[in-house]
Amino acid sequence: MKTDDKRTQIAKPEAQSAPPLDQRVDDRRTFLFKLSIAINIVVGLLIATPVVRFLLDPLRGKSGYRTWIPLGKVNDYEPGTTILATYRNPYTDSWDGETANVACYVRRQLDGSFTVFAVNCAHLGCPVRWFPQSQLFLCPCHGGAYYADGSRAAGPPERGLFTYSCRVDGETLMIQAGQMPTLANQARLELPGDGSTKRWVHTTNSQLVRGILPCPNTPNAGTNEPTIG
Amino acid sequence: MSEHSKRWYQRTYDWIESRAQIADFVRESAEHPVPSRTASWWYVFGSASFVLLLLQIVTGILLATVYVPSAGEAWNSLQALNHHLPLGWFLRAMHGWGSNFMVAVVLVHMTQVFLFGAYKFPRELTWLIGVFLLLMTLGMAFSGQILRFDQDAYWGLGIGASITSRVPWIGGQLVHLLLGGPIIAGATLSRFFALHVFVLPATLLAFAGLHIWLVLKLGINEWPTPGRLVRRETYLKEYHELTLRHGIPFVPQAVWKDAMFAAAIVFAVAFCAAVFGPFGPSGTPDPTITQTVPKPDFFFLWIYTALAYLPPSLETPVLLIVPVIGIGMLIVLPFVAGLGEKSWYRRPVGVLVLIVLAIGLATLTHLGTYAPWSPHMSAWSEDEIPDRYIHASTPLERQGALVFQAKQCRNCHALGGVGGQRGPALDSVATRLTEDQIIRQVVQGGGNMPAYGAALSPPQVTALVAFLNTLYPANERPATDASRSIAETDKPAPKEPIESTRP
Numbered sequence: 145m146k147t148d149d150k151r152t153q154i155a156k157p158e159a160q161s162a163p164p165l166d167q168r169v170d171d172r173r174t175f176l177f178k179l180s181i182a183i184n185i186v187v188g189l190l191i192a193t194p195v196v197r198f199l200l201d202p203l204r205g206k207s208g209y210r211t212w213i214p215l216g217k218v219n220d221y222e223p224g225t226t227i228l229a230t231y232r233n234p235y236t237d238s239w240d241g242e243t244a245n246v247a248c249y250v251r252r253q254l255d256g257s258f259t260v261f262a263v264n265c266a267h268l269g270c271p272v273r274w275f276p277q278s279q280l281f282l283c284p285c286h287g288g289a290y291y292a293d294g295s296r297a298a299g300p301p302e303r304g305l306f307t308y309s310c311r312v313d314g315e316t317l318m319i320q321a322g323q324m325p326t327l328a329n330q331a332r333l334e335l336p337g338d339g340s341t342k343r344w345v346h347t348t349n350s351q352l353v354r355g356i357l358p359c360p361n362t363p364n365a366g367t368n369e370p371t372i373g
Numbered sequence: 374m375s376e377h378s379k380r381w382y383q384r385t386y387d388w389i390e391s392r393a394q395i396a397d398f399v400r401e402s403a404e405h406p407v408p409s410r411t412a413s414w415w416y417v418f419g420s421a422s423f424v425l426l427l428l429q430i431v432t433g434i435l436l437a438t439v440y441v442p443s444a445g446e447a448w449n450s451l452q453a454l455n456h457h458l459p460l461g462w463f464l465r466a467m468h469g470w471g472s473n474f475m476v477a478v479v480l481v482h483m484t485q486v487f488l489f490g491a492y493k494f495p496r497e498l499t500w501l502i503g504v505f506l507l508l509m510t511l512g513m514a515f516s517g518q519i520l521r522f523d524q525d526a527y528w529g530l531g532i533g534a535s536i537t538s539r540v541p542w543i544g545g546q547l548v549h550l551l552l553g554g555p556i557i558a559g560a561t562l563s564r565f566f567a568l569h570v571f572v573l574p575a576t577l578l579a580f581a582g583l584h585i586w587l588v589l590k591l592g593i594n595e596w597p598t599p600g601r602l603v604r605r606e607t608y609l610k611e612y613h614e615l616t617l618r619h620g621i622p623f624v625p626q627a628v629w630k631d632a633m634f635a636a637a638i639v640f641a642v643a644f645c646a647a648v649f650g651p652f653g654p655s656g657t658p659d660p661t662i663t664q665t666v667p668k669p670d671f672f673f674l675w676i677y678t679a680l681a682y683l684p685p686s687l688e689t690p691v692l693l694i695v696p697v698i699g700i701g702m703l704i705v706l707p708f709v710a711g712l713g714e715k716s717w718y719r720r721p722v723g724v725l726v727l728i729v730l731a732i733g734l735a736t737l738t739h740l741g742t743y744a745p746w747s748p749h750m751s752a753w754s755e756d757e758i759p760d761r762y763i764h765a766s767t768p769l770e771r772q773g774a775l776v777f778q779a780k781q782c783r784n785c786h787a788l789g790g791v792g793g794q795r796g797p798a799l800d801s802v803a804t805r806l807t808e809d810q811i812i813r814q815v816v817q818g819g820g821n822m823p824a825y826g827a828a829l830s831p832p833q834v835t836a837l838v839a840f841l842n843t844l845y846p847a848n849e850r851p852a853t854d855a856s857r858s859i860a861e862t863d864k865p866a867p868k869e870p871i872e873s874t875r876p
Contacts, residue, residue: 200550202549202554202555203546228661230661233555233556233558235554235556236558237558237559239445239559241443241444242445243556243557243558244444244558245661246660247660267680268535268536269531269532271528271660271665272663273663275781277753278780278781278782278825278828280781282748282784284665284750285528285532285747286747287747289823291824297824298822298823300681300683301685302688324531324534324552324556326535326538326544327535327544328538328544329538329545329548
């Protein structure tokens with residue numbers, strides 16, 4: 145296609161011979177160019193700092209996401225039963241909708257003490273289902289199975305169900321909850337040393353707490369380790 | 374032609390072109406010569422992937438005009454799209470099927486590129502960007518599955534978080550970063566929305582552009598010929614001669630196949646969307662509903678299967694190391710095998726690896742579609758015991774059949790081909806185990822079976838075992854314990870050796 149004059153004018157302006165540059169002007173411009181890059185790096189870092197802080201906001205310490213919350217009256221739970229209880233997660237936004245409702249299994253032993261299990265399978269977090277007839281928790285995803293005391297019965301999980309720390313505060317069952325239990329962020333605060341929660345429960349005693357029943361550390365007899373293949 | 378005799382649109386075109394100066398570049402790119410044998414139906418998958426990406430962007434923008442990225446409202450807005458807005462369901466279906474087609478076509482494209490040796494010198498960078506684009510595409514598929522904020526999405530995130538938590542030392546922090554907080558909730562959906570709608574598509578588009586730019590600059594890979602080796606010194610010259618001597622202009626002589634296939638694939642997406650409809654959403658993302666059987670989307674089923682079959686002790690290492698090795702191998706491929714033969718006739722190892730991978734992935738995916746490792750959670754209450762198994766049974770045996778049903782045995786054990794497949798089918802269990810062995814297995818468990826000793830009373834065990842003892846085919850003898858009959862007859866053992874029924 146032939147090009148007319150007007151187009152050529154815009155497209156290819158006549159190269160004008162540049163006037164000879166003063167060496168000092170050249171040096172100064174090179175210096176200013178480098179300075180502009182340096183200033184941009186400094187400003188970029190200044191902006192990046194709050195951005196990184198903003199992005200890391202979800203991080204908390206070991207117990208940053210745990211709070212004692214009530215889980216109903218003690219007498220709501222009949223001794224010898226395991227039932228599904230739900231609570232509203234203590235860390236929640238108004239737009240969370242039903243996702244902030246969390247379920248857990250409350251087991252009340254015949255002696256009146258409590259164990260509270262997370263619904264999340266210790267394998268990959270799917271919701272286990274309680275079958276009172278066969279006294280088993282079964283996971284629908286990969287077939288993990290747990291006995292009534294939460295210990296591993298079969299399938300791919302490498303441990304028993306996660307348990308929440310729990311205590312009885314007067315007539316109220318309290319559990320310490322707040323985060324999705326996974327192998328790294330377990331439901332219960334693991335202490336270095338004896339591994340039990342007894343010492344810790346005693347240290348949090350307060351005037352308001354009228355009676356503390358520590359959760360049992362040993363599973364009930366009957367469904368136990370030697371039976372696992 | 375003088376300026377005044379031109380039509381208005383020609384003048385507009387000239388006005389823009391005199392400023393943008395893009396026509397020459399476009400014409401040169403379109404008419405650049407390609408080796409004549411590359412005008413083949415084998416070379417259409419790359420352009421089809423890009424067309425599908427554009428289709429996803431268009432349908433995605435349309436969905437975003439309605440979708441509410443809020444944990445409390447997302448599910449409701451999908452229901453509105455499905456049921457209230459005219460053809461909202463069709464757009465959702467187009468986006469969902471488009472996603473499936475895109476993953477499939479990208480995988481086919483990658484297979485073709487591998488088979489034709491296109492990753493070799495000088496196209497190593499094109500391959501590397503392609504690997505990155507594959508990962509981005511899978512990231513889009515996963516984050517898209519999460520935006521369909523239903524039960525599968527919720528528990529899929531739970532699986533993602535549980536896998537992340539297995540990273541040593543920083544796993545817990547990574548989970549909180551992934552979820553945007555302590556639990557799967559509003560913040561989680563919002564960040565996956567930002568990923569799926571802004572970060573990943575922008576990256577995909579930019580890198581796909583770079584990918585195409587490299588194809589233009591380096592030329593399309595020639596059809597591999599056995600014996601024509603890639604050498605760093607001579608390849609560029611040979612390729613140049615090939616395009617000079619046997620070259621044809623890409624447009625229109627080669628591009629029409631790309632265009633035909635693109636039209637066919639877009640039509641296929643629309644056809645599937647119209648016939649099969651949108652994907653979900655399944656139940657509301659309410660974590661207090663434990664009556665759910667979560668399952669990932671089709672292209673992640675193979676991972677779901679692998680996670681079921683890995684032994685517990687290997688799970689964390691495999692989960693964390695195998696992806697690194699896999700991606701690492703894709704990255705180093707053009708550097709360790711960047712020269713030499715391109716033809717699949719002379720690359721038996723490459724072809725074999727491809728076949729093994731394809732069969733492996735297909736098998737794992739197929740297993741994932743029916744998940745034999747998962748208990749059938751409702752089998753105990755909905756699958757009957759076949760009539761013939763209790764037709765002529767005693768009251769005790771019938772009581773045993775009731776125990777069998779009521780204690781969820783069916784969830785893992787099939788009878789008459791119905792029920793869970795987690796454990797063995799029990800239609801002929803009496804031919805495999807003696808009465809004593811059945812009692813032991815029921816009470817103590819073992820293998821992959823929980824112990825039922827605490828969940829069954831002694832009368833229930835007696836009844837259950839009586840029922841299980843009747844389960845053997847008419848033409849086969851049940852297993853018996855030879856020593857038991859001897860003990861029952863209360864006589865000293867005979868001198869000749871006793872023939873066992875179970876050798």
